[in-house]
Amino acid sequence: GQQLNQSPQSMFIQEGEDVSMNCTSSSIFNTWLWYKQDPGEGPVLLIALYKAGELTSNGRLTAQFGTTRKDSFLNISASIPSDVGIYFCAGLRNNAGNMLTFGGGTRLMVKP
Amino acid sequence: DSGVTQTPKHLITATGQRVTLRCSPRSGDLSVYWYQQSLDQGLQFLIQYYNGEERAKGNILERFSAQQFPDLHSELNLSSLELGDSALYFCASSPRQGWTGELFFGEGSRLTVL
Numbered sequence: 001g002q003q004l005n006q007s008p009q010s011m012f013i014q015e016g017e018d019v020s021m022n023c024t025s026s027s028i029f030n031t032w033l034w035y036k037q038d039p040g041e042g043p044v045l046l047i048a049l050y051k052a053g054e055l056t057s058n059g060r061l062t063a064q065f066g067t068t069r070k071d072s073f074l075n076i077s078a079s080i081p082s083d084v085g086i087y088f089c090a091g092l093r094n095n096a097g098n099m100l101t102f103g104g105g106t107r108l109m110v111k112p
Numbered sequence: 113d114s115g116v117t118q119t120p121k122h123l124i125t126a127t128g129q130r131v132t133l134r135c136s137p138r139s140g141d142l143s144v145y146w147y148q149q150s151l152d153q154g155l156q157f158l159i160q161y162y163n164g165e166e167r168a169k170g171n172i173l174e175r176f177s178a179q180q181f182p183d184l185h186s187e188l189n190l191s192s193l194e195l196g197d198s199a200l201y202f203c204a205s206s207p208r209q210g211w212t213g214e215l216f217f218g219e220g221s222r223l224t225v226l
Contacts, residue, residue: 006154033213042114042202042217043155050212088155092213099168100213102147104154 006089006103014111019076021106023089031092032065032072033100038085046087047074081110115139118203118218126226130191133221137184137205143167144186145215146178149200161186193225 006023013019023032031050035043047058049065049072056063060077072089089103115138125131137144146158148171157170161180172178175193180186190197200222204215 031213040219042116042204042219043215044114044217045214048213090213099157099160099170100145100215102155102157 004089004091004101004103006106008106009104010107010109012109012111013079015079015081017079019079019083019108020073021075021087021089022071022073023091023103024071025091025101026070027091027093028069029091029101030069030094032063033090033092034061034063034072034074035088035090035102036085037088037105043086043088076108079108079110081112084108084110114216114218116203116205116216116218118201118221120221121219122222122224124224124226125193127193127195129193129225130189131193131223133188133190133201133203133223135186135188135203135205135218137186137203138207138216141205141207141216142184143206143208143211144180144184145204145206146172146186146188147202147204147217149202149220150196151199155202158188190223193223195225198223198225 033048034046037043047063054065062075064073086105090100117136142163145160147155158172160168178188200220202220204217
């Protein structure tokens with residue numbers, strides 16, 4: 001089936017550092033989304049991208065829809081302790097019904 | 113608070129047993145999705161219902177079943193439980209068909225099989 005390869009699997013960074021993570025697939029997706037899961041909670045949508053090449057920001061977060069439509073990127077600038085959590089990319093294909101495919105997640109740890 | 117309610121929050125049971133997890137979607141949402149998250153793993157899609165009908169099936173074991181009731185709440189039944197079924201089970205809802213990818217997740221039900 002469809003797979004989204006997310007990297008890195010985990011990151012341990014110093015507060016204030018910038019963070020980059022990405023998601024790649026062998027399949028084309030029409031929509032890319034980034035979710036964050038805080039410890040002990042369910043994932044929450046951060047950013048949604050609907051067009052190839054689209055660059056969208058949400059505060060310190062910036063995500064991009066790759067031009068090949070097979071990848072997406074998420075950057076977090078000036079990380080803070082509350083950025084800790086698991087970040088999931090997710091892809092949606094128009095001809096796959098309402099099935100969202102999730103990546104394996106990037107676990108982010110921030111050292112104050 | 114996403115508006116999606118899951119019960120129970122925690123459940124400990126023994127191998128071979130059967131459990132039922134319950135989910136109430138956000139008010140007005142017609143679609144309900146079930147996901148399994150094992151330790152250090154991503155979200156595995158199990159099954160989706162829309163307005164009472166099954167719409168999509170993912171990696172759901174035959175020992176597992178689900179349904180969505182007329183009041184739109186959903187239940188996930190897990191039977192003949194094995195140690196490997198220990199996981200967080202999430203329910204999520206979305207407002208309509210043809211939606212753009214945003215799912216509203218509950219806080220999950222943590223199942224421990226001993």
